[in-house]
Amino acid sequence: MEFCIVSLLADEKIYTAELIDRLKAANLIVTDGTLYPMLNRLQKGELLEYHWAESESGPPRKYYSLTDKGLTYLNELDKAWQDITSSVQTIRRGNQSE
Amino acid sequence: MEFCIVSLLADEKIYTAELIDRLKAANLIVTDGTLYPMLNRLQKGELLEYHWAESESGPPRKYYSLTDKGLTYLNELDKAWQDITSSVQTIRRGNQSE
DNA sequence: GCATGCTACCTTGCGTTACAAGGTAGCATG
DNA sequence: CATGCTACCTTGTAACGCAAGGTAGCATGC
Numbered sequence: 653m654e655f656c657i658v659s660l661l662a663d664e665k666i667y668t669a670e671l672i673d674r675l676k677a678a679n680l681i682v683t684d685g686t687l688y689p690m691l692n693r694l695q696k697g698e699l700l701e702y703h704w705a706e707s708e709s710g711p712p713r714k715y716y717s718l719t720d721k722g723l724t725y726l727n728e729l730d731k732a733w734q735d736i737t738s739s740v741q742t743i744r745r746g747n748q749s750e
Numbered sequence: 751m752e753f754c755i756v757s758l759l760a761d762e763k764i765y766t767a768e769l770i771d772r773l774k775a776a777n778l779i780v781t782d783g784t785l786y787p788m789l790n791r792l793q794k795g796e797l798l799e800y801h802w803a804e805s806e807s808g809p810p811r812k813y814y815s816l817t818d819k820g821l822t823y824l825n826e827l828d829k830a831w832q833d834i835t836s837s838v839q840t841i842r843r844g845n846q847s848e
Numbered sequence: 849g850c851a852t853g854c855t856a857c858c859t860t861g862c863g864t865t866a867c868a869a870g871g872t873a874g875c876a877t878g
Numbered sequence: 879c880a881t882g883c884t885a886c887c888t889t890g891t892a893a894c895g896c897a898a899g900g901t902a903g904c905a906t907g908c
Contacts (some may be wrong), residue, residue: 660841672878678838679837682895682896685859685896688858689894689895699864709854711902712856730842736807744757751908781868781887783866783889787887808884809875809884
């Protein structure tokens, strides 16, 4: 999940509702109660930063973007994800019989 | 994790220490404190069954195997895993830029 | 200009999962 | 028969995602 968030923020400044929409478009259902704590945590870890921007219709929004540190972190997550999928593939390869 | 366990038990009767070895061989590190509760849970859900078998050197072992219900469950997990990897791929595909 | 509603932010409590640590007991070995 | 190894299992802890609920800005309609 974190991997997906950080990945989406890699080259775009997005606020929470947009994030949810992007994830939904990829068939990943998440609620805002999941994202807000995660975004705050990542921001406190200096992996994300944000700036306020006014909305045309409603209250202002927090647009998040990746810091340099966050970019490094993304590369680690990317590697970790590759390791996991590779491991699962290894497990599954031995058991094609079902 | 559950997916890996169920997958490994699909065509072999294995006991816990062997399971840990197979997972380790695929670069997945798990402790027995993780597996025992999981195996008991799956067995209570009638997804796994076990039989005792004596060891040549030490106490008897519980050899687990998949039930029919467990096989159905494995197919669900397999589909779920494919969905997730597909979703992550979609997310990543839009962000090759870093 | 005030009430209503929508949007966006955030918090709290719950269930689940994986781990570390510790505990019991069978069996073999010297 | 004492020691050690193996195998089983439990307990407490931390992290994660979700559901539900809560605050507050801004727009809209009367």
